[in-house]
Amino acid sequence: MTSKPSGMVDHLNAEQWGKLSPLMMHHGHFAPGDIVSHRGDLLDHSLLLLDGLVARKVPRGQRARSTVVALQFPGEFVDLHAFPLKKLDHDVVSLTGTSVARIAHDDLHHLLNGDVELARKLWLMTLVDASIHRHWVMRNSAMRALARVANFLCEYDARMTAAYAGERDSLPFSLRQSDIADATGLTSVHVSRTLRDLREHGCCSVSGGQLAIHDRAGLHKMGMFDAAYLYMPQSGTAL
Amino acid sequence: MTSKPSGMVDHLNAEQWGKLSPLMMHHGHFAPGDIVSHRGDLLDHSLLLLDGLVARKVPRGQRARSTVVALQFPGEFVDLHAFPLKKLDHDVVSLTGTSVARIAHDDLHHLLNGDVELARKLWLMTLVDASIHRHWVMRNSAMRALARVANFLCEYDARMTAAYAGERDSLPFSLRQSDIADATGLTSVHVSRTLRDLREHGCCSVSGGQLAIHDRAGLHKMGMFDAAYLYMPQSGTAL
DNA sequence: CGCCTCCTTGAGTAGCTTCAAATTATGTGG
DNA sequence: CCACATAATTTGAAGCTACTCAAGGAGGCG
Known part of the structure; x- marks a missing residue:
């Protein structure tokens, strides 16, 4: 069962x-x-x-x-x-x-x-x-690398949180930078630099198969993230 | 009715x-x-x-x-x-x-x-x-301006042809260049230059509310176009 | 005709890519 | 557990693509 x-x-x-x-x-x-x-x-x-x-x-x-x-x-x-x-x-x-x-x-x-x-x-x-x-079309068409990767990580956080019920500041993250690159339409080299920028901004860091979120609000802001498009079952969002 | x-x-x-x-x-x-x-x-x-x-x-x-x-x-x-x-x-x-x-x-x-x-x-x-x-995600993430706009126009051609049953070398086209820009993730300035390139390559030209297709095969090649993702009802494509 | 929108062109630049090499992680067999 | 091999990440330098800003031209409409 x-x-x-x-x-x-x-x-x-x-x-x-x-x-x-x-x-x-x-x-x-x-x-x-x-x-x-x-x-x-x-x-x-x-x-x-x-x-x-x-x-x-x-x-x-x-x-x-x-x-x-x-x-x-x-x-x-x-x-x-x-x-x-x-x-x-x-x-x-x-x-x-x-x-x-x-x-x-x-x-x-x-x-x-x-x-x-x-x-x-x-x-x-x-x-x-x-x-x-549709959100991915928007993200990969209209956002710059920093916002794009930040938004991608916000989505990862939100969906991972939904999957394993319970918000955490550190989540398992087994994507390689080249996977992020393939999903965001960037090169892996630029993803590397972009993740460094996010780290230096104090938003989050990826290492050792973990995504550590240091400032979720800041990350959301940087990625202009609004979870409405995910239509989460139990969320009371506007949609 | x-x-x-x-x-x-x-x-x-x-x-x-x-x-x-x-x-x-x-x-x-x-x-x-x-x-x-x-x-x-x-x-x-x-x-x-x-x-x-x-x-x-x-x-x-x-x-x-x-x-x-x-x-x-x-x-x-x-x-x-x-x-x-x-x-x-x-x-x-x-x-x-x-x-x-x-x-x-x-x-x-x-x-x-x-x-x-x-x-x-x-x-x-x-x-x-x-x-x-999904195709739009791929197109706007992984294709350069010339291929991207060419592919967009191929899709327009294919869907318009399906809508008005019958292939033509000139179709009504009421999108502005800024609409193409908004759909392809480019600026309208760059769309203008890209359409000029396509025209000079002898592929197609947009003017007077018409899309004239001068070389459909060439346009498809330039846009790496394969219509399978459109799941056309009566087409015998691979999908 | 004059106004407005759309398209075109030019010049300068930012952002991202490419290529290449160095460094760090990850995994494996002895 | 170490030595090695492989994969992944980081950094640097140079170049190209597409963006921004700005001005000029073309067409449509009152």
């Missing part, structure tokens, strides 16, 4: 989780760098991330680094959009050691046929992904 | 359109610059775009220009994601004179309760939007 993770799946109530979780008996594991699914694969199941970090990547030629177009945290579906779409436009890559619960599309199909409200909740969860995509 | 537009709604079959269209008796019009709905508004209906162009914009302070995070073409829903989300994270702005068909969420709710397949089709249409968002 899969115990209910926090985070995105908090959009589901206990009854809804009670219906969904029995369909996710098969658990799986991936190592850092494993490709969970390839662009264009025909998928017959989706995965709920239980632990670790997964990226959606768009490959760009063999020489260039691929772009990270999305990041998934524990409690989020990694590829729920494959249920209606069947084939994805991007790769799904495990960035850390990850653990996932698998749900077959056939099972999901039958379950959702009998529960319109649950279907709408899953729809909503994919729409929150889309809202985050 | 709303006659079925081409484009995104081609994902629906005739029967499904037959069920949906009677709910869209109210038609509306907007002028260029009209704000169709504001960020955070509580929405009780969604709009299908019949003619014109609509942008989803994230406002960024009062001084700076707002970022265009998405563009909607005829045959696409402008804010279908408001059905599950209720409140949106962005403004919806009419860029041209537009005509829309309105569908109340209550009506949609009842219709979808009785038709799981139709519900899944509408879900799918919002997921295509999300796929396009």
Whole structure:
């Protein structure tokens, strides 16, 4: 039995989780760098991330680094959009050691046929992904490196906090600077310099697989961060 | 009675359109610059775009220009994601004179309760939007100005062609250069220079409200364009 | 015609990239 | 546990891309 993770799946109530979780008996594991699914694969199941970090990547030629177009945290579906779409436009890559619960599309199909409200909740969860995509478009199009990286780290903080229920001043952080670069549209060299700037501003520091947040308010200000676009289940934000 | 537009709604079959269209008796019009709905508004209906162009914009302070995070073409829903989300994270702005068909969420709710397949089709249409968002993240993060604008124009061409069924070498184009700038994360000055480059390369030219495509293959190459991410209904592409 | 908006062009510069090398972390086998 | 190999980060210097500021031109509309 899969115990209910926090985070995105908090959009589901206990009854809804009670219906969904029995369909996710098969658990799986991936190592850092494993490709969970390839662009264009025909998928017959989706995965709920239980632990670790997964990226959606768009490959760009063999020489260039691929772009990270999305990041998934524990409690989020990694590829729920494959249920209606069947084939994805991007790769799904495990960035850390990850653990996932698998749900077959056939099972999901039958379950959702009998529960319109649950279907709408899953729809909503994919729409929150889309809202985050829009924010990434804005961030990578309209923000300068310092604000961009700060905002990225704010989002990491917020989603990680939601996933592991409870705000901390130091969180596990297993992204490499080149991962941040791929997600923010910068070079890893410039990410390095930008993280130094954030450190020297007294906002936060990344080292030893930990993100230490020294001044959350300052970091939010520097990244012009407003969490509304994350549509957090239990938050009382404006949206 | 709303006659079925081409484009995104081609994902629906005739029967499904037959069920949906009677709910869209109210038609509306907007002028260029009209704000169709504001960020955070509580929405009780969604709009299908019949003619014109609509942008989803994230406002960024009062001084700076707002970022265009998405563009909607005829045959696409402008804010279908408001059905599950209720409140949106962005403004919806009419860029041209537009005509829309309105569908109340209550009506949609009842219709979808009785038709799981139709519900899944509408879900799918919002997921295509999300796929396009991901492409925009990639484009604005990883492409240089020339490729970026070329790719943007390729997308415009493809979606416009789908909306008005039939490939043409000259299409109506009512975006200003500052709109292209807001959508691509460039300045309007640089868009002007970039369009000149594309013109001098013999790819395409924008003038008098028309986009003239002189060398579609060359434009696609310059923008590294692959339409798979658009999940066109009747296309036989790999995805 | 005069006004306003949009587009174009030029000059100077900031921000980020590229390339390359040095330094520090991480992991592995003996 | 150390020595080594590999991967990740940091720093420096030089260059290019795109931005900013500013002025001039073109077109549309009252």
